Amino acid sequence: MTAPPHEAHPAGPGRALPDTQQGMRRRNLSRVMHAVSAGGPLSRAAVASRIGLTRAAVSSLVDELIRSGLLQELGPERPGRVGRPGSALAVSGQGPAGIGAEIGVDHLAVCAVDLRGEVRARSVRHGANRGRQVAPVLAELTALVRRVVRETERAGLWPAGLAVAVPGLVARDARTVVRAPNLDWRDTDLGALLPSGFPLTVDNEANFGALAELWLGEETPPDFLHVSAEIGIGAAVVVDGGLLRGTRGFAGELGHVPVRPEGPACPCGGRGCLEQYAGEEAVLRAAGLEPGEDRVGLLADRAAEGDEDVRRALRDAGTALGIALTGAVNLLDPQGVVLGGALSGLAPWLLPALEQELDRRTAGPACPVTVSRFGPEGPLLGAAHSVVRAVLDDPATVGERA
Amino acid sequence: MTAPPHEAHPAGPGRALPDTQQGMRRRNLSRVMHAVSAGGPLSRAAVASRIGLTRAAVSSLVDELIRSGLLQELGPERPGRVGRPGSALAVSGQGPAGIGAEIGVDHLAVCAVDLRGEVRARSVRHGANRGRQVAPVLAELTALVRRVVRETERAGLWPAGLAVAVPGLVARDARTVVRAPNLDWRDTDLGALLPSGFPLTVDNEANFGALAELWLGEETPPDFLHVSAEIGIGAAVVVDGGLLRGTRGFAGELGHVPVRPEGPACPCGGRGCLEQYAGEEAVLRAAGLEPGEDRVGLLADRAAEGDEDVRRALRDAGTALGIALTGAVNLLDPQGVVLGGALSGLAPWLLPALEQELDRRTAGPACPVTVSRFGPEGPLLGAAHSVVRAVLDDPATVGERA
DNA sequence: CTAATTTGTAAACCGCCATGACGAAATAGT
DNA sequence: ACTATTTCGTCATGGCGGTTTACAAATTAG
Numbered sequence: 001m002t003a004p005p006h007e008a009h010p011a012g013p014g015r016a017l018p019d020t021q022q023g024m025r026r027r028n029l030s031r032v033m034h035a036v037s038a039g040g041p042l043s044r045a046a047v048a049s050r051i052g053l054t055r056a057a058v059s060s061l062v063d064e065l066i067r068s069g070l071l072q073e074l075g076p077e078r079p080g081r082v083g084r085p086g087s088a089l090a091v092s093g094q095g096p097a098g099i100g101a102e103i104g105v106d107h108l109a110v111c112a113v114d115l116r117g118e119v120r121a122r123s124v125r126h127g128a129n130r131g132r133q134v135a136p137v138l139a140e141l142t143a144l145v146r147r148v149v150r151e152t153e154r155a156g157l158w159p160a161g162l163a164v165a166v167p168g169l170v171a172r173d174a175r176t177v178v179r180a181p182n183l184d185w186r187d188t189d190l191g192a193l194l195p196s197g198f199p200l201t202v203d204n205e206a207n208f209g210a211l212a213e214l215w216l217g218e219e220t221p222p223d224f225l226h227v228s229a230e231i232g233i234g235a236a237v238v239v240d241g242g243l244l245r246g247t248r249g250f251a252g253e254l255g256h257v258p259v260r261p262e263g264p265a266c267p268c269g270g271r272g273c274l275e276q277y278a279g280e281e282a283v284l285r286a287a288g289l290e291p292g293e294d295r296v297g298l299l300a301d302r303a304a305e306g307d308e309d310v311r312r313a314l315r316d317a318g319t320a321l322g323i324a325l326t327g328a329v330n331l332l333d334p335q336g337v338v339l340g341g342a343l344s345g346l347a348p349w350l351l352p353a354l355e356q357e358l359d360r361r362t363a364g365p366a367c368p369v370t371v372s373r374f375g376p377e378g379p380l381l382g383a384a385h386s387v388v389r390a391v392l393d394d395p396a397t398v399g400e401r402a
Numbered sequence: 403m404t405a406p407p408h409e410a411h412p413a414g415p416g417r418a419l420p421d422t423q424q425g426m427r428r429r430n431l432s433r434v435m436h437a438v439s440a441g442g443p444l445s446r447a448a449v450a451s452r453i454g455l456t457r458a459a460v461s462s463l464v465d466e467l468i469r470s471g472l473l474q475e476l477g478p479e480r481p482g483r484v485g486r487p488g489s490a491l492a493v494s495g496q497g498p499a500g501i502g503a504e505i506g507v508d509h510l511a512v513c514a515v516d517l518r519g520e521v522r523a524r525s526v527r528h529g530a531n532r533g534r535q536v537a538p539v540l541a542e543l544t545a546l547v548r549r550v551v552r553e554t555e556r557a558g559l560w561p562a563g564l565a566v567a568v569p570g571l572v573a574r575d576a577r578t579v580v581r582a583p584n585l586d587w588r589d590t591d592l593g594a595l596l597p598s599g600f601p602l603t604v605d606n607e608a609n610f611g612a613l614a615e616l617w618l619g620e621e622t623p624p625d626f627l628h629v630s631a632e633i634g635i636g637a638a639v640v641v642d643g644g645l646l647r648g649t650r651g652f653a654g655e656l657g658h659v660p661v662r663p664e665g666p667a668c669p670c671g672g673r674g675c676l677e678q679y680a681g682e683e684a685v686l687r688a689a690g691l692e693p694g695e696d697r698v699g700l701l702a703d704r705a706a707e708g709d710e711d712v713r714r715a716l717r718d719a720g721t722a723l724g725i726a727l728t729g730a731v732n733l734l735d736p737q738g739v740v741l742g743g744a745l746s747g748l749a750p751w752l753l754p755a756l757e758q759e760l761d762r763r764t765a766g767p768a769c770p771v772t773v774s775r776f777g778p779e780g781p782l783l784g785a786a787h788s789v790v791r792a793v794l795d796d797p798a799t800v801g802e803r804a
Numbered sequence: 805c806t807a808a809t810t811t812g813t814a815a816a817c818c819g820c821c822a823t824g825a826c827g828a829a830a831t832a833g834t
Numbered sequence: 835a836c837t838a839t840t841t842c843g844t845c846a847t848g849g850c851g852g853t854t855t856a857c858a859a860a861t862t863a864g
Contacts, residue, residue, distance in 0.1 A: 019429045021821065021850055027421045028852090045811055052420035057852050059812065076860085083810025084860035222651050237733065239646055246735025248623050257729035258763060260663060270728065270763035309585025326672065327659035327729045331639065361660060361672035422852065423819055447842055459821050461843065478829085485841025486829035735818090 019209045025061075026396045030052065033070060036089050037115070041074055043086020057264045066110045069095045070115065070395050074320035091115040096160035096391050096398050097152050100199075100384025101141060102205065103132055103166050105182045105230055108137070109242065110144040112152040112159070113384035115391065117216070121151040128293065131184050134316035135213075138193040145195055160391055160398055161199040163383035164190060165208040172203045173189060182231045184384045201386065204251060205379040207243055209340040210236030212374055212382030215389065221335035225328055226377075227254060227321070228341030230296075231280045237332060256281065258326040265298075277320030296342045303349045311349055318350035322357025329358065340372035341379065347371040416786040425693055427463075428798045430455065434463045435472060435794045439517070443476055444516055445488020464491060470496045472517065472797050481615065492713035493517040498562035498793050498800055499554050499748030501600075502786025503543060504607065507532055507584045507632055508669050510539070514554040514561070515786035517793065519618070521552040530695065533586050538597040560794055562800055563601040566592060566784035567610040569632050571800040574651040576603045584633045603788065607612050607781040608654060609645055612638030614776055614784030617791065621735035629656060629723070629772075630781075632698075633682045639734060657681065659726040679722030681743075698744045705751045713751055720752035724759025731760065731769045742774035743781065749773040 031051045034245065036042050039050065048058040065071040072092045079085035093114050102109045105129045113120040123144045129137050143166075149159050168180025175191040190202050210226035222241040228234050233255035237244040244251050255275040256268045263272020276282055284291055287310040302310040325337060337358075339347050351369065359366045372378050390397050419516075435451045438444050441452065450460040467473040474494045481487035495516050504511045508530040514523040525546045531539050543566075551561050570582025577593040592604050612628035624643040632638050635657035639646040646653050657677040660668045665674020673747045678684055686697055689704070689712040704712040727739060741749050753771065774780050793800050 011446065012730045019426045019433070019821095021423075021852095023421070024421045024426055025851065029420070043811070051420075054853060055812065056814085056854085061850080075687055079861055081810080082808070082862040084812080084858095086811055208646070216558070221649070235422070235733070239641065244641055244646075244734065247737040250733040251733065253732040253735070256763075256765070257727050259660075261661065261725045268763070268765045312711075323660050323663045324729070327726070328733055330655040330658045331637070331653065331730055331733065333650055333653040335649040361658075361670070361675075363658070363670040420852090423821095427820065445842070456822055457843065458823085458845085462820085481830055483841080484839070486843080488842055569830040 010101060026394060027059070029061055029065060029395045030059060030393055032065060033395050036071060037091050037117075037392055041077070041088035041090045041274075045086055047089070049299055063203075064262065064313045065395060068398070070391070070393065070398075094120070095158075096388075097157040098384040098387025098389075098391070099148060099152070099159050099162045100208075100382070100387070101144060101162060101164045102378050102380040102383065103137065103141065103164065103183070105130065105167060106206075108141050108144055109380050110141070111380055111384050112148050112157070113381070113388055115388055116159055116389065117385065119153055119158060119381075119384070121148045122372075123126040123148050123151075129183055134185055134188050135193060137183075138190065142195050142224060149195075159198050161201065161387035162194065163201040163203065163208070163386045164194065165379040166202055167232075167234075169204045169250050169253075170202050170204050172245060172247075174203060178248075178250075179201065190290045196379070199387075199390075201383075203383070203386075204234060204236070204252070205230070206234035207245075207340065208235040208380075208382030208386065209372065209374070209378035210238050210243065210338070210382070211386055211389075212221060212340050212378040213340065213372055214241065215240055215385050216381060217373065219336075223332075224334045224338055225325070225332065225342060226338045226340050228257075228323070228339075229278070229280070229343050233278060235328070238334075239332070242248045254324055254328065257327060259320050259323050265384035274320055278324075283313050283317050286316060289399045296345060300345045303346070314346060314349035315353045315366045318353030319357050321350065322354040323361070324361075325354070325358055325369075326361040329362055334367065337367060337369045338370065338372050340374070341376060344372050344375040408663060415757070428796060430459070431467060431797045432795055434460060434467060435493070435797050436788050438473060439493050439519075439794055443479070443490035443491060443492045445479060445794050447488055449491070467797060470797065470800070471518075472526055472793070472800070473570075483786040484699065490700070494529055495520070496558045497560075498790075500789025500791075500793070501547060501550060501554070501561050501564045501788040502610075502782050502784070502789070503547060503566045504609075504785065505531065505539065505543065505566065505585070505611075507569060510543050510546055511782050512543070512550045513782055513786050514550050515560070515783070517790055519787065520560065521783075521786075521792065522557055523550045525550050525553075529610060531585055534592050536587055537595060538583075540592065544595075544597050545633060551597075561600050563603065563789040564596065565603040565605065565788045566612070567598065567605045567607045567781040567785045568592075568604055569634075569636075571652050571655075572604050572606050574647060574649075576605060579604065580650075580652075601789075601792075603786075605785070606636060606638070607632070607743065608624055608636035608638040609647075609695055610782075610784030610788065611780035612640050612645065612740070612784070613788055613791075614780040615740050615742065615774055616640055616643065618783060619775065622740075625734075626736045626738045626740055627734065628726070628742050629727070629745060630741075631657075631680070631745050632681070632743065635677055635680060635723075637730070641734070652655040656730065661725050676726040676770055680719035680726075685715050685719050688718060698747060702747045705748070716748060716751035717755045720755030721759050723752065724756040725763070727756070727760055727771075728763040731764055735770065739771045740774050741771065742776070743778060746774050746777040746797045 014339045020172045020190045035047045047056050048055045072090050074088040074090050077085045077088045082123045091174040093116050097114050098110045100111050109120050114120050165178050168181045169178040171178050177185050179189045186202050206228035209228050213220050224238050235252040235254035256273040258272050260272035264275050264276045265271050266273040415657045437449045446460045447457050450457045474492050476490040476492050479490045481489045495518050499514045499516050502513050509528045511526045513521050568579050569584045572578040573580050579587050579590045590750035608630035611630050615622050626640050628638040637654040658675040660674050661676050662674035664776050666678045667673055668678050670673040
């Protein structure tokens with residue numbers, strides 16, 4: 001019974017939330033949902049032993065969750081062991097759905113995911129959004145959302161929330177885009193222009209990508225760095241199974257970590273920021289290519305064809321990334337680094353130089369660098385799943401709806 | 403009732419702690435302790451309104467805490483308002499005490515702090531520890547601890563735990579010193595060689611310094627970076643009122659963040675690490691001074707005398723620190739940076755260059771840099787307070803003792 | 805076919821906080 | 835002075851939630 005190390009205190013000094021019996025019930029409902037969601041079909045007894053409550057208590061919790069439409073009884077389990085077989089419980093495929101949306105530089109995408117984690121509807125629209133006004137883009141996105149919601153409802157689900165991934169900095173209110181260089185948006189409140197009727201969350205594309213990795217990855221550790229890039233370079237810091245957001249919500253600005261302090265000037269005011277070496281514009285310039293549509297695809301194609309200029313440009317970008325990541329790894333001691341978003345397509349040419357630099361500069365066992373399995377889909381999936389997660393985390397709030 | 407953003411989930415998937423009524427009671431006991439501890443003498447009614455429970459419930463909790471010797475009834479409050487005056491409650495000055503210890507490069511220190519946060523006993527021993535064997539150092543420390551414990555007991559307190567601050571990397575088991583370059587210690591388990599009889603915690607000196615800042619500072623935000631240095635340069639990352647430790651417990655290795663990627667080679671394997679510019683050895687060399695005893699004091703004296711070589715060396719170190727911190731600030735978006743430990747004495751000459759570099763390189767409002775008010779005392783105080791904090795966080799575990 | 809094992813549920817119980825009522829102790833008003 | 839009002843602390847009652855205990859149901863082992 002050693003005193004625990006000093007992690008974030010459950011409730012800091014000053015005002016603190018009371019601990020009432022209702023809260024206890026709510027947390028236990030959540031525990032049941034998480035257990036069933038993570039453990040596949042499970043009997044009440046299995047859930048009870050996993051979360052440490054008695055069978056009787058779990059029975060009561062499960063009853064409530066079934067009445068709310070969040071759990072489903074699948075019927076008796078195939079018996080392999082002695083004793084009465086349990087009745088299999090599974091997360092419902094008919095309950096709430098999470099709607100995820102992504103505003104990309106040259107596409108809009110929306111999807112719906114059910115509690116089981118399955119994508120039940122999807123809608124994509126290609127076309128460059130760079131420099132367009134906010135309103136028409138959001139109008140188009142709203143249309144896509146409505147289409148997906150209709151489809152979802154036809155499938156017997158109801159939308160529990162909308163989460164939008166944006167390539168830019170989002171304030172801690174989870175509604176305002178402070179700066180999105182790829183879109184030329186500044187200080188825009190998306191809340192006013194998106195469909196209401198269910199809760200809205202807006203977050204950075206890198207953050208949602210990291211959450212996808214965290215929740216959907218097979219062996220993703222609870223502490224890692226997720227690096228993502230379109231034009232800027234964003235990172236998401238996952239600590240102890242949660243996102244690190246920073247005071248203003250701007251944590252993860254890897255793009256402006258100094259790589260060479262006397263390097264080229266950066267619009268941010270600094271010199272030699274990572275973005276000056278590994279940002280999309282810098283890489284294109286170094287590769288001797290013009291800016292244009294789908295530049296990342298172009299880079300990948302050229303590199304695959306064996307274009308030496310492009311390969312060298314990507315190697316150099318990898319080196320710069322490695323230097324910046326060395327700092328981040330020293331500071332955060334993560335269990336791994338994941339390359340996601342647009343970077344995943346370029347990984348084959350970035351990785352060698354990146355890993356070499358990182359290994360050389362860090363003492364002890366190397367920090368493993370992997371590539372996201374979701375590629376460009378990560379942020380969209382993460383967004384949709386974040387809504388599902390919110391339901392699992394507090395099933396009571398949506399219980400009345402069904 | 404918007405869904406909360408996706409912070410660390412109270413209990414990740416898989417195995418999770420059950421939520422029972424006893425746990426509820428324990429958390430509420432903790433809330434009462436924290437409220438009284440933070441709010442000065444408080445009546446039961448005041449506590450109730452602060453933590454959101456009813457007066458009756460608080461009465462019951464307070465009774466238990468008084469029986470355990472953790473709270474004290476001071477008697478009726480001086481009435482200034484209408485109504486019956488409350489009975490003032492205060493944290494007990496006779497209950498458990500936290501024993502803090504520090505192993506420095508050239509001193510050992512131990513102190514005892516009561517629940518009120520007051521230092522009740524103290525014992526220091528000067529003398530260089532660099533290169534000494536582990537056993538004799540710990541034997542001396544044990545003697546100091548025993549002396550402080552005796553004194554504490556004479557004052558009517560009992561030791562609730564021992565926390566030891568070490569200038570080096572500590573594993574997540576909070577017992578093993580993995581690497582302490584200033585002492586030439588490697589992979590030593592302090593648990594075996596220190597007094598048993600109460601719980602032991604070992605942690606990095608920078609971490610404990612940061613906790614002191616967090617808990618004892620007047621206006622310390624819950625998100626900040628605490629930079630500290632003896633020979634190496636360590637930082638502690640405080641996020642959301644808790645320490646970020648990293649996978650292996652090595653988070654905060656600011657000293658090996660690359661500042662100039664092609665700079666001088668570092669023992670860590672990298673090049674141009676911060677330590678090569680702002681580490682004690684590097685600064686002494688740049689200032690044209692020999693290594694020796696109390697080198698930090700020497701630097702401060704010479705700088706105060708106006709020695710231009712020393713001042714330039716410190717300016718350059720400040721610049722390097724500024725570059726490294728730019729990366730950290732971009733990555734973590736903290737509310738502030740605090741210079742502590744040995745750095746606090748050199749702050750006047752480090753700060754200008756550091757702030758200039760940091761401001762220039764970060765967009766938006768500057769991240770404020772301050773100097774710790776505790777100076778070299780921070781880690782010791784933080785260690786002792788960490789034990790006190792553990793009692794406040796879970797009063798039930800120590801309740802039986804009294 | 806019986807014994808053993810496991811599951812799910814129901815009834816009684818206990819612990820914890822909420823509610824409401826009350827006496828106690830102060831102030832405010834007449 | 836005396837009463838009304840306000841606030842504090844406590845007690846009795848009640849509701850809620852998980853535990854304990856008991857038991858029927860369903861399966862395997864012998």
